């Protein structure tokens with residue numbers, strides 16, 4: 001037995017790390033497997049002050065996000081991606097081997113992974129119905145020891161929004177006993193659907209945001225937790241002392257100024273148009289059994305030939321994400337809405353496959 005295996009917490013020895021798009025899959029020259037935006041912005045860095053530690057929460061960045069999201073600066077915590085927000089929430093509110101989180105699969109994988117690394121159980125209450133919505137009755141019955149309920153809307157990987165009445169219902173059910181975390185990683189693709197204004201009304205609401213998707217800054221690692229001031233203050237005790245590197249704060253603040261927001265809005269419009277066209281094309285393909293309605297920057301499809309499609313694309317350097325192991329997503333593949341050229345490559349590659 002290795003020293004690491006002998007001494008590590010037992011739950012980690014058995015655990016399989018998250019197979020992210022940059023860890024599980026490699027190679028390829030067209031990446032449509034991580035819901036990143038196509039193309040990069042132009043940013044200039046200034047090295048003045050780089051000999052100093054950065055602010056715990058860089059003022060420029062927090063003020064810029066405050067203006068953008070319409071939330072007070074002391075209701076915002078910036079972190080290394082929304083992923084760190086998830087992790088800090090679990091480490092702040094869940095005691096190992098005691099407290100639990102509740103998740104609604106099929107959904108984003110990092111909630112369960114972060115829970116597992118904290119030694120915290122994830123109770124699952126699957127999404128139900130054709131539109132993959134919450135089973136609010138079962139959620140109400142499953143709240144014993146649950147401190148955090150994760151709701152992803154639009155949901156990754158289905159692309160569906162979760163009904164606002166249902167989210168409100170869960171907030172009521174959880175009042176004074178659990179925090180409801182609404183993950184809005186994709187909210188820029190349907191901005192009118194944000195629940196950010198509910199923060200005034202519900203002290204147990206937490207919202208997660210990121211610059212990785214619509215803002216085209218996945219490589220920057222910058223996300224935000226929006227919540228009541230007391231939740232933010234508690235999380236601030238747990239997060240690293242300098243979570244945001246100075247160059248990250250500089251680029252992120254730039255992306256959140258007026259021009260940056262305009263650029264993002266144009267990108268979102270283009271993405272939503274490409275998504276519509278791609279959906280129509282998919283619906284016409286004989287091998288495609290189902291296209292999920294998406295409010296995000298990706299499309300989930302179902303096909304009995306999913307394996308063949310995945311392999312054929314991958315042999316041609318086109319990487320997409322296989323979701324068929326997820327609950328209720330047998331034979332499902334997720335394709336990010338990349339550039340027009342990238343989607344044309346996908347279409348052409350599949351159109352010339354004789355066995356499809």
Ligand SMILES: *Cc1c(COP(=O)(O)O)cnc(C)c1O
Nearest residue numbers: 081082083108156185210212223
């Ligand atoms: C991509 C994604 C995240 C993580 O975002 P980062 O800011 O890059 O860590 C969180 N939640 C969902 C649902 C995502 O799809």
